[in-house]
Amino acid sequence: xxxxxxxxxxxxxxxxxxxxxxxxxxxxxxxxxxxxxxxxxxxxxxxxxxxxxxxxxxxxxxxxxxxxxxxxxxxxxxxxxxxxxxxxxxxxxxxxxxxxxxxxxxxxxxxxxxxxxxxxxxxxxxxxxxxxxxxxxxxxxxxxxxxxxxxxxxxxxxxxxxxxxxxxxxxxxxxxxxxxxxxxxxxxxxxxxxxxxxxxxxxxxxxxxxxxxxxxxxxxxxxxxxxxxxxxxxxxxxxxx
Numbered sequence: 151x152x153x154x155x156x157x158x159x160x161x162x163x164x165x166x167x168x169x170x171x172x173x174x175x176x177x178x179x180x181x182x183x184x185x186x187x188x189x190x191x192x193x194x195x196x197x198x199x200x201x202x203x204x205x206x207x208x209x210x211x212x213x214x215x216x217x218x219x220x221x222x223x224x225x226x227x228x229x230x231x232x233x234x235x236x237x238x239x240x241x242x243x244x245x246x247x248x249x250x251x252x253x254x255x256x257x258x259x260x261x262x263x264x265x266x267x268x269x270x271x272x273x274x275x276x277x278x279x280x281x282x283x284x285x286x287x288x289x290x291x292x293x294x295x296x297x298x299x300x301x302x303x304x305x306x307x308x309x310x311x312x313x314x315x316x317x318x319x320x321x322x323x324x325x326x327x328x329x330x331x332x333x334x335x336x337x338x339x340x341x342x343x344x345x346x347x348x349x350x351x352x353x354x355x356x357x358x359x360x361x362x363x364x365x366x367x368x369x370x371x372x373x374x375x376x377x378x379x380x381x382x383x384x385x386x387x388x389x390x391x
Contacts, residue, residue, distance in 0.1 A: 177200075177201040178198060178200050178202070178208065178240070178270065180291060182196070182291075183291055185250060185266065185292070185294070186296065187256075188295075191252070191295075193251035195247050195248070195250075196247070196249070196250050197247050198245065198248060198268065199240075200245070204242060205242065206239070206270060207270070208239075209238075209268070209271050210237075210238075210266060211227060211269070212227070212229075212230065212231040212232065212233065212264055212267075213225035213226060213228060213264060214228040214264055215292065215352070216263070216352065218355070219354070221351065221358075225265055230252065230253055231251060231252050231253060232250075232251055232253060233249070233251075233266065234249045252295060256295050258299075259297065259299065259325065260297070261294055261296045261325060261326040261353070264295075265290050266290070266291045266293055267288055267289070267291075268288065268291070269287070271286065294327060296326055299325070300325040300326040301324050302324040302327065302328040302351075302353075303322060303323045303324030304321070304351065304384060306319065306321075306374050307386065308335070308372070308388035309358060310391045313390055314363070314367060316335060316360075316363055316367060317360050318333050319357075320376070321355065322352065322354070322355055325353050326353065329348055330348070330351065330376055331347070331378060331379050333345040335361055335374055335388075336373055336375060340365065341364050342364060343361035343362060343365075343367070344362055344364060345359050345362070367390055371387065371389055371390075372387075374386040
């Protein structure tokens with residue numbers, strides 16, 4: 151498995167009214183960017199680093215992460231897990247290792263999915279009788295608690311409604327997440343269309359993924375080559391209208 155680089159939040163300031171000019175907020179990073187736990191793990195270590203030159207205050211929230219049948223994310227605050235401590239103050243360039251702990255029994259039959267959202271807690275600053283309001287930055291990390299028997303079951307097809315605007319339709323009928331990293335629509339060695347990025351499919355969901363066409367799509371048989379985040383792939387035979 152490749153070493154994951156830390157996820158870094160960079161300050162992006164925007165004005166809130168003419169009397170409230172923005173001020174640059176802090177920069178912080180979190181490692182790992184995705185958190186994997188087994189049934190035996192009651193807690194895992196998470197490292198948070200203040201990459202900036204000023205003190206930063208951070209707060210963590212844990213959300214139960216589900217998806218609607220069409221793949222739309224739904225996040226609901228939960229007390230199933232907790233980051234200890236939940237509020238962190240870091241001096242410039244300082245780092246702290248915190249513990250993410252599961253407070254409920256894990257499910258032995260399917261994967262549990264959460265998102266840990268770490269937010270900066272900025273303070274308004276008065277300067278020359280004006281109020282400067284920094285943007286509150288946030289990073290969202292997926293958390294997966296996976297029993298040994300859980301696995302993805304993905305199937306993909308080609309949406310024939312608008313063949314010149316190619317789309318793949320993928321569903322996950324398994325008990326663990328799938329993350330699609332690439333999809334290539336090909337005919338022999340000819341690449342017809344492609345998707346590159348990252349799209350999560352939680353169990354029981356279906357998602358339509360737009361492909362960028364590289365050639366005119368003539369009717370006939372073709373293949374969808376789907377690459378996942380773990381480096382494995384699947385190939386699906388499709389027919390173009």
